[in-house]
Amino acid sequence: MARAVSFNRKTVNTALAWAIGLLIFFPILWTILTSFKTEGQAIADPPIFLMFDWTLENYAIVQERSDYLKFLTNSVIIAGGSTLLGILVAVPAAWSMAFVPSKRTKDILLWMLSTKMLPAVGVLYPIYLIFIELGLLDTKIGLVVVLMLINLPIIVWMLYTYFKEIPSEILEAARMDGASLRSEILYVLTPMAIPGIASTILLNFILAWNEAFWTLNLTAAQAAPLTAFIASYSSPEGLFYAKLSAASTMAIAPILVLGWFSQKQLVRGLTFGAVK
Amino acid sequence: MGRIVLEKVTKKFEHVEVIPPLDLTIEEGEFTVFVGPSGCGKSTLLRLIAGLEDVTSGSICIDGRETTSLPPAQRGLAMVFQSYALYPHMTVRKNIAFPLKMAKMDQAEIDRRVTTAADVLNLTDYLDRRPGQLSGGQRQRVAIGRAIVREPSAFLFDEPLSNLDAALRVGMRLEISELHKRLKTTMIYVTHDQVEAMTMADKIVVLQAGFIEQVGSPLELYRAPCNRFVAGFIGSPKMNFIEGDEAAKQGAHAIGVRPEHIKVSATEGAWKGVISVSEHLGSDTFFHVHDTGLAETITVRVDGEVSFDHGDTVYLTPRDDMIHRFDANGLRI
Numbered sequence: 001m002a003r004a005v006s007f008n009r010k011t012v013n014t015a016l017a018w019a020i021g022l023l024i025f026f027p028i029l030w031t032i033l034t035s036f037k038t039e040g041q042a043i044a045d046p047p048i049f050l051m052f053d054w055t056l057e058n059y060a061i062v063q064e065r066s067d068y069l070k071f072l073t074n075s076v077i078i079a080g081g082s083t084l085l086g087i088l089v090a091v092p093a094a095w096s097m098a099f100v101p102s103k104r105t106k107d108i109l110l111w112m113l114s115t116k117m118l119p120a121v122g123v124l125y126p127i128y129l130i131f132i133e134l135g136l137l138d139t140k141i142g143l144v145v146v147l148m149l150i151n152l153p154i155i156v157w158m159l160y161t162y163f164k165e166i167p168s169e170i171l172e173a174a175r176m177d178g179a180s181l182r183s184e185i186l187y188v189l190t191p192m193a194i195p196g197i198a199s200t201i202l203l204n205f206i207l208a209w210n211e212a213f214w215t216l217n218l219t220a221a222q223a224a225p226l227t228a229f230i231a232s233y234s235s236p237e238g239l240f241y242a243k244l245s246a247a248s249t250m251a252i253a254p255i256l257v258l259g260w261f262s263q264k265q266l267v268r269g270l271t272f273g274a275v276k
Numbered sequence: 277m278g279r280i281v282l283e284k285v286t287k288k289f290e291h292v293e294v295i296p297p298l299d300l301t302i303e304e305g306e307f308t309v310f311v312g313p314s315g316c317g318k319s320t321l322l323r324l325i326a327g328l329e330d331v332t333s334g335s336i337c338i339d340g341r342e343t344t345s346l347p348p349a350q351r352g353l354a355m356v357f358q359s360y361a362l363y364p365h366m367t368v369r370k371n372i373a374f375p376l377k378m379a380k381m382d383q384a385e386i387d388r389r390v391t392t393a394a395d396v397l398n399l400t401d402y403l404d405r406r407p408g409q410l411s412g413g414q415r416q417r418v419a420i421g422r423a424i425v426r427e428p429s430a431f432l433f434d435e436p437l438s439n440l441d442a443a444l445r446v447g448m449r450l451e452i453s454e455l456h457k458r459l460k461t462t463m464i465y466v467t468h469d470q471v472e473a474m475t476m477a478d479k480i481v482v483l484q485a486g487f488i489e490q491v492g493s494p495l496e497l498y499r500a501p502c503n504r505f506v507a508g509f510i511g512s513p514k515m516n517f518i519e520g521d522e523a524a525k526q527g528a529h530a531i532g533v534r535p536e537h538i539k540v541s542a543t544e545g546a547w548k549g550v551i552s553v554s555e556h557l558g559s560d561t562f563f564h565v566h567d568t569g570l571a572e573t574i575t576v577r578v579d580g581e582v583s584f585d586h587g588d589t590v591y592l593t594p595r596d597d598m599i600h601r602f603d604a605n606g607l608r609i
Contacts, residue, residue, distance in 0.1 A: 172328050173361035177422065178349035178378035187374075191365040 028252070034245035035059070042241040058246035066229060068250055075225035075251075077140050078215070079208035082147035083201055086155045089148070091197075094159035095185060099168055109160065112153040120150075120213045131218060138220040146218065147208045155204055162196030163189065199265045202258075209255045226251035278339065278429040278462030279304045280325060285334035287320055287486075294320050295486040297334065302430075302464060302479075307456050310466045311473040311509070312483035318466045319434055321483070325464065326432050327351050339429055349378070354423035355432040358439060360415045362407040362422075368394075369403040372421045379426070393421040396455075413444045420455070430462035437472065449476060470510055474498070482506050504606035507532050513562055513577065515600070518570045522547075528601035528609055535562065535577035537598035540584065545591025549574060551584055565590060 033050070034042050041052045062068070097105050127146065128137075136142030166189065174188045190197065212227040219228055230251050233244040259266065280302040287295040294317050302308045310318040323329040325336060327348035335344045343351045354375070362371050372393055376386045394400045397417040407415055416436060423431055433452070437445045453476050456463050467473055473480050474494045482489040482497065482505070490502045494510075501507035507515045515532045523531045539545065540563065549568035554561060563576045563584060576592060584590055601609040 167359060167361065169357045169359050169361040170363065172348075173355070173357060173422075174363075174374075175328065175348045176326060176353070176355045177375035177426075179374075180378075183378060188363055192363075 028256075031245045031248050031252075034242055035249045037242050037245075039240055039242045042245070058242045059250070062233070062243055062246045062250065066232065066247075068229065071224060071226045071229040071251075072254070074140060074223055075209055075227075075254075078143045078147060078223070078225050079205050081140070081144035082151065082208045083155075083204045085144060086148045086152050086204060087159075087197065087201060090152060090155040090159050090200075091185065091190070093156050094163050095189060097156070097160050098163035098166075099171060109157065112156060116153050124217060128217070137218060138222045138224075140223045143215060143218060143223055143225075146214050147211055150211070150214065151204050151207055154207070155200055158200040158203070159193070159196065162193050162200075165196075166192055195265070202262050202265055206255055206259060278302075280430060280462065280464070281337045282325070283335045283337075285321075285324060285336060286332045287317075287324055287329065288332045293332075293486065295324070298486070298488060300481065300488065300491070302462060305460045305462055307453075307463045307465065307476060307478045308481060309473040309477035309479070310464065310481050310483060311468065311470055312489075313509070314468060316483040317486035318468075318483050320486075322355075322432050322434055322464060322466045325351075326353055326355050328355075352429040353432055354426050354428035354430075355434065356416075356419045356423050356436045358435040360407070360419040360439075362415060362418055364407050367404050367406055368399060368410070368418050368421075371407065371418055372399075372425055375422060375426045389425045390421075393425045396424070397421050412440050413448060416440065416448060417451075420452070424455070424459070428461070430464060433463065433465040435466055435468070437467075438469075452476065471512060474510070480510075482509060500608070501532075501600065502608050504530065504532065504602050507600055507602070507608075513575045516571060516574045517602075518574075520570070522570055523601075526599060526601055529604040530602045530606075532600040532602065533594040533598065535575040537595045538574070538576045539593045539595070540576055540578055540582065541591045541593065542584070542588070543591065545593040547574070547592040549590060549592060551586055551588045551590060554584065554586060556580065563590070565592060568592070 035058055036054045036056070037048070037052050038055060038057070041048055097109065131137045131142055134142075136145075170192070171184055171188060174184045179188065209225075210227070212231075215225050215227045216231055219225070230244070230247050233240065233247045282298060282300045284297045284299060285295060286293065286297050298321070310321060312318050320329060324331050327343070327346060327350075331344060335342060337343065338351055338353070348355075363374065366374065369390055372390045373386050376389060381389075390403070391400075394403055397420060399414065399417055399421060402410060402414060402418075407418065410418065416439075419436070436452070437448050440448060449472060452463075452465075456476075465472075465476060477494055479491060480494055480497055481491050484505055490497060490506045492500075497506060497510045501510060501515075504517065508517070511534055513535045515534050516538075517530050517532050519530045523529060547568050547570060549565035551563050552566040552573070553564040555564075557580065559580045561578050561580055561582055563578065565574045565576060566572070568574055574592060603609050
């Protein structure tokens with residue numbers, strides 16, 4: 001009897017999980033399907049799900065009109081650069097918070113995280129002015145720095161959580177063995193934290209890749225990443241859903257593939273420390 | 277090499293003084309054991325010597341060199357941790373070689389020393405394994421190997437055997453003692469286990485609440501404990517303490533008699549009591565005697581062949597020359 005109950009519960013849970021999963025995935029699926037429709041079919045009422053004339057013409061038009069590769073390159077440079085720079089700053093920061101904590105360490109961590117609760121638009125004006133002053137507007141380096149700063153609290157938090165799991169005796173042993181601070185971080189801490197660092201890099205790469213507010217507001221033609229590529233299909237000449245969907249699909253495809261292949265690392269990264 | 281002198285060393289965490297002013301000299305080549313109950317400050321004292329904690333005041337000299345403010349690596353000491361603290365991502369070979377690599381020694385010399393250490397510690401077959409693939413005892417040996425390759429002026433051991441099972445612990449205890457005989461290097465060993473302290477030490481430092489209660493050889497502490505704390509801590513089973521009239525007869529506030537210094541008889545003796553529990557170890561038997569009117573329980577250690585049973589009435593007689601007398605402050609008279 002007990003087995004039957006647990007079987008039923010398992011079936012219900014599985015069905016529920018699939019339902020929620022499909023619900024969340026549906027907008028992405030709809031975008032991908034729409035990208036293969038003609039503009040007419042894209043706005044048909046009632047909507048057509050699968051029975052339409054599949055076409056690649058939207059992709060051809062999008063590719064013809066704008067240089068996808070340039071946007072893609074910018075996205076890779078901005079997301080990759082900001083993540084790497086963030087890791088370089090965050091590893092020593094998280095090290096000191098995890099292994100040489102002060103009375104205020106917890107407060108500092110919370111304060112850092114609280115900056116993520118601030119509406120980004122609240123600091124747009126000052127940052128915009130600073131960018132103009134420093135000549136950073138529409139430059140990749142400017143975006144790398146801004147996105148690094150935006151995601152830094154999350155990177156530090158994640159690394160801090162990973163580092164806390166490493167027994168401090170091992171670092172003390174390294175100190176006794178004559179390791180300098182640099183050697184201690186390079187040869188002992190980092191190799192031990194590689195799974196954690198990998199998850200952190202992955203998650204932050206995705207966050208930076210998807211970031212739209214700053215990338216749209218601080219770029220024009222030169223440094224624009226894929227978010228700007230999508231946005232360019234949304235407004236000026238009325239809405240062209242099929243082309244917009246094709247552009248969106250092209251923009252999210254790389255990150256979707258990356259996410260798919262690294263889902264194990266991602267799940268570990270997001271749930272790390274939750275259970276022992 | 278390896279004389280360590282602590283002068284008026286103190287340590288405070290926030291406002292709590294865990295080590296009150298403390299003076300201690302550890303002679304060259306000596307095997308010194310810091311022993312005491314949990315939280316007595318023995319590990320903190322070791323970490324102060326290692327440089328893993330900063331002293332609040334006072335000075336630490338190693339081989340006549342002032343090292344109080346030097347970082348751990350520059351003190352010429354090697355430490356073996358309770359959790360072994362091996363580098364899990366490195367092979368045994370790399371673990372042992374790590375301190376030499378940090379010292380920028382040339383590769384040929386590193387290889388030579390690692391091979392020698394592995395040979396001494398029976399680790400040759402395991403050099404290419406990772407710590408995760410080793411047993412507890414083997415891991416402990418790797419930790420010791422990592423310490424000996426540096427040829428330090430002193431070894432510091434922080435409860436190195438407490439994670440091992442009982443049988444392995446006895447084996448490793450012997451190995452460490454043999455290592456000391458062979459290397460003749462100063463060793464400081466922290467433990468809460470008085471058996472380890474008694475069997476390994478040249479000199480035992482008994483600590484309580486950061487204070488040194490007594491320093492001496494194992495037999496000095498056993499024969500002439502300077503106060504009730506040391507008397508009760510050293511020796512197993514614990515010394516029996518008796519207060520009241522019986523103590524007053526001896527001109528003391530309390531007297532102490534070790535279980536092995538009490539004779540048991542079925543017919544005559546100084547104190548009468550009833551055996552409540554008898555523990556047979558084979559070689560020895562421990563009797564816990566109640567209803568003596570002297571103390572709640574008096575423990576007696578007799579030869580394994582002596583046969584009394586639960587509920588038997590017995591007579592106990594302490595050996596006159598083995599009675600320890602203490603005053604009201606617990607100090608030896």
